[in-house]
Amino acid sequence: MITRTLEYLVPGSTGEAVEMLTPSAGEAKLLAGGTWVVPDMTHGRVRPARVIDLRRAGLSEIREEDGHVVVGATATYSEIVASSLLREKVGLLPIAAAKITGGAQVRNFATAGGSACYAIPSSDAPAWLVALGAKMRLLGASGEREVAAEDFFRGAFRTAARPDEMLTGMAIPTPPAGARFAYHKLKFGESGWPIATAACVLGLDEEGRCRSASLALGAVAETPLRVEVGAVLEGSPVTREVAQEVEEIAHRAVAEPWTDVLADGEYRKSVAGVVAKRVLLAAANGG
């Protein structure tokens, strides 16, 4: 039950939203799909004085913009899954968004932007954004700025966004044509949160040698981890031996594993390499 009396505002534009946010920064919560904010308010974990619902702020568009695909901050997972632009240019997002926990009801409400802003360690979107090299577009009273996804996630439930800033969109550099994508998610049962995830973008040449590779782990640490696989992969075909090396690199990359009630850090670290290996092989074999 939400026990605090609060002010509920629905801005009609980003400008209006920023005006509403500025004076109440710190006391306000932005609402996109609400699949995190509302349960947290219900359980008394957050008690905002003001809730700003972004549903009419015009931020749900998914569009192309010089070499990028920009996913609006309030685009729902269902909209991401249905986007032909994303399917054509950034196939990872529709593949991964279809695997969101919670089924159609959650996919119709929840947003990748909201998930990024909440920065829950055991959620899906952060690792996708890091693997894709997304730029997070932030808007505040002092103007707009872009922060690389890798720098956006600062810790568990912490981002680079200032209290008076809001996310407007995520600009994803269009991967080279023919890039291969895969998303691997380990979770315990349909209702549970991700325990370890891996997102991979792979560019292969005609001979199947790796031209470019990006791999990020999610849910294994406070923030998504980019795994430095370039040196091992580039110029080489994706063999089992190479995948084995990637497994070890990924395992080592988890310095301070995340612990929650479903899985402790020891477990997460033990499976981090496994999901990295599996996502790499899946991407090389066509997702």
Add this chain to the structure above:
Amino acid sequence: MTIEVERAPREAPRRRYVGSRQKKLKGDLFVRGKARYVADIELPGMLHAAVLRSPHAHAHVKSVDVSRALEISDVVAAVSGEDARELTGPVPHFIDPAVFGGKTAEVRCLAVEKVVYAGQPVAAVVAASRNDAEAALDAIAVEYEPLEVGLEPAAGTQGGTLLYEGWEDNTIIHIPFVEGDVEAAFAEAEHTLEDEVRIQRYTTAPIETRGYVADWDTSAESLTFYGACQNPHPLRWVLSHALGLPEGKIRIVAPHVGGGFGLKMHGHPEEALVCMLSRMLERPVRWIEDRRETFLIGGREQTHTFKVAFDDEGRITGLRNNIVANVGALGAPPGWGMAFLTALSFPTGYRIPNQDVQVSIVATNKGPWNASRGYGKEATNLVMERIVDLVAQKLRMAPAEVRRRNFINKDEFPYKTNAGLNIDSGDYHGALDKALAMMGYDDLRAEQERLRAEGRYLGIGLAFELTPEGGDIPGTLVAGFDTTTVKMDPQGKVTVLTGVTTPGGGNETGIAQIVADEVGVSLEDVTVIQGDTGLCPYGFGNYSGRSMLVGGGSAALAARDIREKLAKVAAAMLETEPENLEFGEGVISRRDNPDASLPTETVAYSVLTLAFATAAMVEPTLESTRVYKPDNITHIPDEKGRIQPYPSYSSAVHLAVVEVDAETGVVDLKRFGVVHDCGTIINPTFVEGQMQGAVAMGVGAALSEELIYDDEGNLLTDRFKTYLMPRAGDLPSFEMEHQVTPSPFTLLGAKGAGEAGVGGSQAAVANAVNDALAPLGVTLRQMPLSPPNVLRAIREAAEKGGVS
């Protein structure tokens, strides 16, 4: 003392409905959203209660100050434990351990002076809305003096953190079940093994949480209580004691209930609390439980440390088992008794002549247990089936064969177990063969060999399950009989008022099927009313798989009275003898001349309208109230002091096929099959529905469901995101067949069908996972078989050097 038991009637009615797949009566209400649950009840002037719960697992309550909460404008009342003590008495225990020689403690709706678990109610607020009530909880100031917290039974028994004043340790009761010469069995054994099974704390999680509405009528000085509860009449007895009101002044109504599983058996503090508040304020008061509050109530946390003696042929000759059950704080619900039943139910359906099974039931600073489907007997099945598989593994013998060699044979029934249980009937060898054939067992083993060669870990797990059902615990309101009234109106339609209730499963449909057959009317012409102490005969509600057994049995007896009376009058009207009548669906005809017939309605009308003429030979009422007491319950102790509290023993054989991902510990349940024997089946659809739900519960118990506490005793798994109940997508379609060995002791030959399935499926999955990982030398002892637990066991086995 002997009890006269009514056997099958001279001439059984033609069964049109019993045994057939009828749809749930009024089932459309549920899919149309028209079923009325407690949370749908709105009464004029109704207020809303919220409960302040202790943040400490063990503490003295120094003071509770509600004055600031009372200053809030929408708050109508705020009460502390001291206030409540003035207004209500203690809540009587559903099953008081003292009845069995154990320790007991007073339970009050709001804690006074001391709290013994985190989440225990300490104060309550009543306000105009639930939001207002919950918000005002923050304004209550409670001063605690924290005490040392004991979450494990071992710590508790040392006496350092005594939960209750006057107890010398935290053990509620210790019960031995010893039979035969165990020393000799082990001394002479060709083989022995010892091992352990640790069962996690888990619970039941009905989709509808608990909820109560109390409505005090000042002018009548009476109370109406609407509750998501399983046992209205016994609850009335409890509330009468707690509130100091005569039972006649309390009416309990259980509207539609969205799942019970034992959680809605009573003794919960909020029941008396809501009534107290309504009486105090002279207004209706509602309280609806939060999911977080539901998870405070636990069940089933036990450790079994056992030794087994067996011969070269795989025959088990002796069993020692030391059981320690962590039942949490002692609550008034019947939870703690489950561990008693765990020990009592050994060694299930196996012939093991010598046993020493002992159980220590220990209180700790976790939340109290309530009854949970299986009522402790599921743990017996899990542990027994692990034992049989460990014997098979040690002898390198087929698990099915070891079972065959130890099963009670079908010609040995009724069979008295070591603890004095009298198993009615069964054919365990037959059910095993049926299950192996249904699942294609030999092909599965061949597939396993093939996959092992590829480095994949397929596992096949068998489990037998015996479930004592329909129990009666002497000296308590847990009864093994029940009462039903059947009435026919002058239009020939039938109303059934029964003492059994439904948690949503559909026993009302089964009862209607029985009555429709017995009186010869169509199913649509039978209305079943249950769950209202103002209307129904005194009964005990639902638990222990009893509803068809005794609800169905008593309905059949009452319906036969009606039929007999109709037969007498119809015989006069058709100028023949009652024995010459055939009862059709709404029509009664002469056997020797089917054209000579009367609508049942005409006969029913005549009973009431021709009472001084055609129907003069019968008492002019078409109502009968009958009790059905099944045979086979014996409370007079035998020469060894044992009693026999269960009339029926259903059985099942389960088979699970899993694949384990040895890199992540993730278990994929690929197939699941069960052959179930609950004797005569009233409605196969409902029996299968019960079994499907029970298997899903057992799979969840085996793989993922766990209530986890932090070191201070705070519950961490307080929602479905962290308490992982399987969803449909986590489960394969279950394969299911029936075997029918009717009970010779029950009226219809039926055995309980509501509880079986949890322990058997849990055991089959546990055996399958162990089987899958046998090549790695893994033995899993800690439940659930969650990926972290499985991966840890794999790593530990590897560190020990793999297969021993």
